[in-house]
Amino acid sequence: MKRIFKFIEKYFFIIVLLAVVISLIYPNAFLWVLGNFNGINILNLLLGIVLFTMGTTLKLGDFVNVFKNPKEITVGISAQYVIMPIIAFLLARVFSLNDALTVGLILVGTVPGGTASDVITFLSKGDVALSVSLTAVSTVISPILTPLITLLLIGNQINFNPVDMFISIIEIVIIPIILGILLNYRFPDFCEKLKDYLPGISSIVICLIVAGVIGVNKQAILTSSAIIIIVIVLQYFLAMFIGFGVGYLAGMDKKQIITVAIELAFQNSGLSTGLAKTHFPNLSQATVPGALYSVWQNLAGSILAYVFRRYL
Incomplete structure (x- = not known):
């Protein structure tokens, strides 16, 4: 069983691509992901x-x-919540995206860093401790900063309730993390044994989310894919490039520079998708950027990890 989960973890980007292909061929197979079960939102679950x-x-x-490490953390978090939202906002303006895609893209920019960044940092021989700290801290403060920055960027154009978004992030992000920390505190040996399986479990869940969102928005993706894919790729590489620059200017060492660049480029795209679906139900395409970003960041990240490990 452990080998199966290790296989899923190792070839995650290939499995994501397979999920995308299957969801495009059989979109109805994953509609349940964006549905409800006994009043519970399955995507948020x-x-x-x-x-x-x-x-x-x-x-x-x-x-x-x-x-x-106050300097590294401060630089990383500041870049996360200043640079990424600005990149998203400017790209939406430059490419004249519609309201739905603009919302989705900006949410990708305003959510915290994704947990996949820790794995990619490890594979890239970066500073894993710094990566975990940046992901954890950006996630913990996301209930305040994500709604606030989203409001600042699109509040005058598209109405939404930042307080409701704050509550959603508490429910989706903070409570599960606290429960996980408590379980680790109470049963550390059990959680240690789980570590071999957790990346694989997370990978499966992310694949389901991506497949569900793409399946539901198949037509929207096929009709707008060219522009939004270009934007997503640009968003990712701009974040990676600027992350290298920020780390270098801050006087960090090589491992820390690589880590900040990866952390900046890797977003919790699943959360952005969930927030888009929950708080912008009338803008169905708002979930598309998050799904596409999830596919791209894991595919490109896996390739870049090899390059960083081999040549940097």
Whole structure:
């Protein structure tokens, strides 16, 4: 069983691509992902599972890194919540995206870093401790900053309730993480054994989310794919390039520079998709950028990890 989950973790980007292909051929097979079960939003439940697994790998002591490395953490978090939203906003304007795609793209830019960044950082021989700290801290403060920055960027154009978004992030992100940390505190040996399976579980969940969103929005994706794919690719590489520049100017070492670049480019795209569906139900295409970004960041990240490990 452990080998199966290790296989899923290792070839995650290929499995994501397969999920995309299957969802385009058989879109109805994944409609349940964006549905409800006994009043429970399945998409948000799946996101909660991913964040819960992240929580089980953390201890309260891990957050001590925030105080041990204040410069690296401050630079990384500032880049996360300043540079990424600006990149998203400018790209939406330059390419004249419609309201739905603009919302989706900006949400990709305003959500916290994704847990996949920790894996890619490890594969790239970056600073894993810094990556985990940046992901954890950006996630913990996301209930305040994600709604606030989203409001600043699109509030005058598209109405939504930032307070409701704050509550959603608490429910989807913070509570599962806290439960995971508590489980790790109470049963550390059990959580240690789980570590071999958690990346595979998270990978499966992310694949389901991507397949569900693409299946539901098949026609929208096929009709707008050229522009939005170009925008997504640009968003990713601009973030990676600027991340290298920020790390270098901040005087970080090579491992830290690689980590900041990866952390900046990797977003919790599943969360952006969930927020788009929950808070912009009349803009069905708003979930598309998050799904496409999830596919692209894992595919490109896996390739770049090989390049970083081999040549940097």
